[in-house]
Amino acid sequence: MSPPSILGNGKDCSGSAAEEIYADINWDELGFNIIPTDYMYVMKCAKGDKFSQGxxxxxxxxxxxPSAGILNYGQGIFEGLKALRTKDGRILLFRPEENAQRMKIGADRLCMPSPSIDQFLNAVKQIVLANKRWVPPPGKGSLYIRPLLMGTGALLGVAPAPEYTFLVYCSPVGSYHKGALNLKVEDKLYRAISGTGGTGGIKSVTNYAPVYTAMSKAKANGFSDVLFLDAATGKHIEEATACNVFVVKGNVISTPATDGTILPGITRKSIIDIAIDLGHQVVERAVSVEEMLDAEEMFCTGTAMVVNSVASVTYKDTRVNYTTGPETLSAKLRKTLVGIQTGSLEDKKSWTVRVD
Ligand SMILES: Cc1ncc(COP(=O)(O)O)c(C=O)c1O
Structure with missing residues (x-):
């Protein structure tokens, strides 16, 4: 099914992009909520086979x-990436092959076949083009793309499902979180199955619901998110619900190493490269709670939130505040990253992929 070039109730957005057709929604009110779009991409394959045609x-x-593997035994992973519209009318994806690669690693861990890198990229490009009118105007947000890989075949005993579905849908989004974050350190519950043999390093669907108890409690107490500790010792910081963390002291930026317990974030990896290019020293290692409390600045990275300053962290009864605002390192790093993602800064590392 090939999508029509103009999809339904589109309307002209405004002057500079007069030839572009946009969906009829208020682009100034985007949050991080699902807005149904026009098309999704679906590709299926049987256990033991390879994905071929979607x-x-x-x-x-x-x-x-009802007896699908995903519903009963959580055999599923997901990805998250964004398409952004540039001021001169291009649509750019940011490092989509990294998401494809991460999905492959997660699929291997959960005993699922995965789409090839090319199949993943092709599906993502198709979904953006088919839903082009939902890509927000420049500066208003992005089209968040959500690839899912799940065991959809029926079974009763605990085993890999007999059939798999790769599905990609999308939704226009604005900011994930407005303003700097106030984090609560959780010292009783842990995020994912811990240890290097666990699943903390992949985007398994089973890693997310275990966060809700701590997250809901923290939010009810006025915090923005929860910061989790390593389950082995409870002495080191790991990551928040859906983002990686960095602490800054002097010219040194430290971030927890990706040794299997935390997600190797694509934003994290990009920010490390950008910081090094800007002359900072970046160290990937275990970061203790004490070091975090002693840091000058702290920030989080992730596809959804991009780069966001942490205003405060609360650990047991101790609350520390960090530097925030336009002069911070995180603001500088964010500006560079967003500049590359939106095509306003030169993409020297070929991180962006043009879709239109
Ligand atoms: C648990 C977790 N950590 C970190 C991240 C950040 O990863 P990325 O920068 O690839 O979005 C995410 C989001 O994907 C996540 O779910």
Whole structure:
């Protein structure tokens, strides 16, 4: 099914992009909520086979057996990436092959076949083009793309499912979190199955619901998010619900090493490179709670939140405040990253992929 070039109730957005057609929504009010778009991409394969042919379908509910592997045993992973519209009308993806690669690693860990890198990229490009009118105007947000890989075949005993579905949908989004973050350190519950043999290093769907108890409690007490500690010793910081963390002291930036317990974030990796290029020293290692409390600046990175300053961290009864605002290192790093993602800064590392 090939999508029509103009999809439904589009309207001219405004002067500079007069030829562009946009969906009829208020682009100034985007948050991080699902807004159904026009198309999703679906590709299936049987256990033991390779994915071969997928297609675009109208976005909507999917039918699934009550005994599907994903529903009963959590055999599923997901990805998250963004398409951004540049001021001169291009649409750019940011390092999508990294997401494809990470999905492959997660699929291997959960005993699932995965789409090839090319199949992943092709599906993502198709979904952006088919839903082009949902890519926000420059500066208003981005099209968040959510690839899913799940065991959809039916079974009763605990085992890899007999059939798999790769599905990609998308939604226009604005800011994930407005303003600097106030984090609560969780010292009783842990984020994911810990240790290097666990699943903390992949985007398994099973890593997220275990966060909700601590996150809901923290939010009810006025915090923005929870910061998790390593389950082995409870002495080192790991990551927040859906982002990696960095602490800054002097010219040194430290971030927890990706040794299997935390997600190797693509934003994290990019920010490390940008910081080094700007002349900073970046160290990937275990970061203790004490070091974090002693830091001058702290920030979080992730596709959804990009780079966000941490205003405060609360550990047991201790609350420390960090430097925030336009002069911080995180503001500088964010500006560079967003500049590359939106095409306003030169992409010297070929991180962006043009879709249109
Ligand atoms: C647990 C967790 N950590 C970190 C990240 C940040 O990763 P990325 O920068 O690839 O979005 C995410 C989001 O994908 C996440 O879910």
């Amino acid at each position: 297609s675009l379908l109208p976005y909507g509910n999917i039918e699934i057996s």
